[in-house]
Amino acid sequence: MNTATSCNTEQALNNTEKAILAKVCDYIAPSWPLDQMIAVNPFWHMRDMPIEQVSARISVLTNAKLQMPKAYYQAKYQQQAITDENLRDATHILGVVLTLEQLKESLKIDLPLMHWHNISDLLDTQRDPHKMAWHDEIIHQISQFCAAHYQQLGPMLHRNDISQVSDLYHHWLTVIKADKGVSIIMDEKHLNSYFAQLPDSADQLIVETINTLGIDEDCLEYYAHALLLDINGWASWLAYLRWQGDLYQQPHDEMYQLLAIRMAWDLVIWRYLKDHDKPSYALLSSQWQQEKAQISERLNNHKIAQRPIWVWAKAAELNYQQTLQQKLINADKKTVTKTQLQAIFCIDVRSEVMRRALESQSQTIETFGFAGFFGLPIEYQAHSSALKRPQLPGLLKPIIQVSEQHTNNKTLSKRKLTAAWQSWSKAAPAAFSMVESAGWLYAFKLLKNTFLASRDGIQSSHNEQWQLNKNDQQLNVQDKAELAYTVLNAMAIEHYAETILLVGHGSHTTNNLHAAGLDCGACGGQTGEVNVRVLASLLNDQQVRQALKKRGATVPTNCQFVAALHNTTTDHITIFDEPLNDTTKQWLSAATQQAQRERIQHIEPSLALKSHQEINKAYQQRANDWSQVRPEWGLANNAAFIVAPRSWTREVDLQGRSFLHDYQWQHDTDFSLLELIMTAPMIVTNWINTQYNISVTDNFKYGSGNKVLHNAVGGNIGIFEGNGGDLRIGLAMQSLHNGEKWMHEPLRLSVYIAAPQQAIxxxxxxxxxxxxxxxxxxxxxxxxxxxxxxxxxxxxxWHNCIHANEG
Structure with a gap:
């Protein structure tokens, strides 16, 4: 929160009001930029409240839903995906006293529920429908201003020198005072003069609004929260800037000022109406008193109305859990005794399909699940570039910088040319001029990418040496060995095969502003290429191995770590640097074919019976098709996180719905590794799961709508759907729905950990x-x-699970 003192005045926020506003500003979760897009739980900062309470509050304040429609659960019940037994168990777990008949009846009843209305909402109910709605103009003006402010666009901000720095509220005040168009658009002749009367201080603006609108302390939290939710997209961007500021010890918090800007509009239109339309003002005053007086009652009514639906939601989760548990406890626990090949994958749900496919090629193949950044707290700096790119989860701060020591000029020139082309093509003002200027050259590029698809669109470079720096000092052998030791200790490999694949992952899509969201979230929305190649280089370094040996971590001399990348769009695995023997190549090729055939059922069912060649061609064309809005399903339908030895799940078809992290508690004597898993990967999987869920339950508020209409804002800040409105967060409809049905079933994450009770x-x-x-x-x-x-x-x-010991 902005802690600057207010102007010289007797009016000031009291300590309680300050604490309330600080808490509200902290409710908004961050949304990462497009080039680092990762999934986020949009209610992360409200996790100290029960989800039912958050759901009721969000429903009241912004009419958004954390639950699926009643018809969805009715269909599930008819399909036996929810049973009477599931419903009974759900009522018992939730402590809800409702009979089966009452639960079934609840799906047929839709009682009208009152929602909170902001000042602009109330005014719009009595406004001439031929005039611009107040709410629409407020969101448009604030959103366009924020886009210009954070892009540093001089003309709109009335600055000749765009390097001038000013805080958000003061910039907005400068712009709105000079903007004569608002009065014209709203058809309110004297409106502009009321902006000119606003105080220069965000603190004073908030004080005046609270006093003018009669907001008491009991209502202040709901009022302020509703205003931030009204401009939630930009609030989420500011939360990201705040998150980064906290991460790098460079405080940056303008959320309070965004709240002041949104309040300023309420104050202006309240005062304007009071002076220019007495009858409408009288009606507004009466309605506003009702809003404030009834907020607690409305919250309670929404909570009561939603309670039966939470039973249905829990019943759906129980049905999934019980089915999964039966698979887990009935599976053979097979340990690989003679290992020819080991492969370490990301815990990503997409890896589960590929791991199962690879293991099925031979009983001598062993796979592991590990965090996709492979335990390296790094940021990547390309050769001859000043830009640095985090390659680790958004929760963490990089502490080591990596760069190539030797990159041939041809590769470097190609990367720079590609980057320049992509930068030009993604810039909104240049998009049409680019096609016009490039003409047939660009048209040929589109056609070539679509119909002459390359085998792998993920850029790679081979045989490069890596330089690792920390605090501007190059890491010595001992430092590298310490880093390698930490990673090997976390991987807990009991014995080493001659070949160990380190398999990162990345997607390959074309013309997709959300492309980073399909790459590795654990790598900060990048592919895992840099991480696996740096780690392979470390673990193959003979000096590092000698230092590891002194620490008690002996890597056999005949063991070779090989960096690889799983293309999750096509299921090809690219090998870097080291050649593989023919047997391993055949295994990987066969695994690709098996994974492709399994996934084609969800991608393009009509191709299920086609040849491997035809299926592979279809995947390649899909990845390179600039008009393809559903290149892959990403992490859709994720539902579980399993922390256990792979031998326990090796014989189980988890259908690409489970995050898999290898863990053997017997090797974790102090349970420090378990603590790391529960405080990092488990949090990341919660973020992914919750974002997918809420993007389904309310795509309008917490998703990003129609991908076809996406336009980039500020290059990488985010997207607009169309040319305006709020900044959109979350996933596009095409990432979740195939045009006929949802491809993601919104179930809260089920976490299974193989460890002692006391440790957990x-x-x-x-x-x-x-x-x-x-x-x-x-x-x-x-x-x-x-x-x-x-x-x-x-x-x-601890509670014994229903049916856990059956089977």
Missing amino acids: ASIYEKHSMIKNLVDNDWLSLFRWGDNNEIERFFKGR
Whole structure:
């Protein structure tokens, strides 16, 4: 929050009001830029509240939904995807006293519920429909201003020197005072003069608004929260800037000023109406008193109305959990005794399909699941470039800089040319001029990409040496060995095969502003290429191996780590640097064919019976087709996170719905590795799962709408749907729906951990964010025991799972 003192005046916020506004400003979760796009739980900063409470609040304040429509659950019930037994169990778990008949009846009843209305909403109900709606103009003006402000566009900001720095509120005030067009657009002749009367201080503006509108402390939190949700896209961008500021110890928090800007509009139109339309002002005053007086009652009404639907949602989750648990406890636990090939993949749900396909080629193949950034806290700086790119989860700050020591000029020139072309093509003002200027050259490029698809569109460079720096000092052998030791210790490989593939992943799409969202979230929305190649270089370094040996981590001399990349769009695996033997190449090729055939059922079912060649060609064309809006399904339908030895799940078809992290508690004597998994990968999977869920339940507010209409804002800030409105966050409809049905079933994440009760419980007690996620029903936490017992952990107690020991 802006802590600057207000202007010389007797009016000031009291300490309670300051605390309320600070809390509200912190409610908004960050949204990462397009080139680093990662999935985020949009309610991350509200996790200390039960999800039912957050759902009711969001429903009241912004008419957004965390639940699917009633018809969705009715269809699930008719399909037996929810049973009577599931419903009974759900009512017991949630402590809801409702009979089956009452639950079924609840799907047929739609009682009218009152929502909160901002000042502009109330005015629009009585406004001439031929005039611009107040709400639409407010959002448009603030959004266009923010886009210009954060792009540093001089003309709109009335600055000749765009390097001049001014805070958000003051910039907005300068622009709105000079903007005579607002009065014309709204057909309100004297409106502009009211902006001229606004105070210079954001603090004073908020004080005046609170006093003028009669906002007491009980109502202030809801009022302020509703205003930020009204411009939630840009609020999310400011939350990202705040997150980065906190991460790098460079405080940057303009959320308070955005709130002041949104309040300023309320203050202006309130005063304007009071002076120019007495009857409308009288009606508005009466309606506004009702809004404030009834907010608590409305919240309670929404919570009561939603309660039966939460039972249905829990029943759907129980149905999935019980089916999964039966698979888990009935599967053979097969350990690979003779290993020819090992492959370490990201925990991403898309890796599960490929891992299963690769393992099926031979009983001598062993795969592992590990965080996709491979434990390297790095940022990448390309040769001869000043730009640095984080290659780790957004939760973390990079501490090591990596760059190529030797990059041939041809490769470097190609990268620069590609980057320049892409930068030109993505700039909104240049998009049409680019095609016009490039003419047939660009048309040929589009046709070539579509019909003459290359085997792999992911750029790679081979045989490069890597330089690692920390605090501007190059890492020595001991530093590198320490880094390598930490990674190997976390991987916990018992024995080493002669060949160990380090398999990062990346997507290959064309003409897709959300492309980074299909790459590796653990690598900050980048491919995992840099991470696996740097790690392979470290682990193959003989000096590093000698230093590792002194630390008790001996890597056999005949063991070779090989960097690879899984193209999740086409399921090809690209090998970097090291040649593979023919057998391994055949295994990888066969695994690609198997994974492609399995996924084609969801991608293009009509091709299911076609030849491998035809299916492969279809994948390649899909990846290179500039008009393709559904190149792959990403992490759609994710539902579980399993932390256990791979031998426990090797024989289970998890249908590409489970994040898989290898873990053997017997090797984790102090449970520090388990703590790391529960506080990092488990959080990341919650973020992914929640964003996919909420993008389905309310794509209008928390998704990004129609991908065809996307336009980039500021190059990489985010997207508009069309040419205006709020900044859009979340996933596009085409990433979730195939035109006929949802491809993501919104189930809260089910986490299964193979570890002792006390170890899980102690980590839960130690970390409030884990306790919040578990106890407030943002996810379900289970223990999977050595004897196949499965227990749910909730509010500090263990509960035997229904049907866990059957089968």
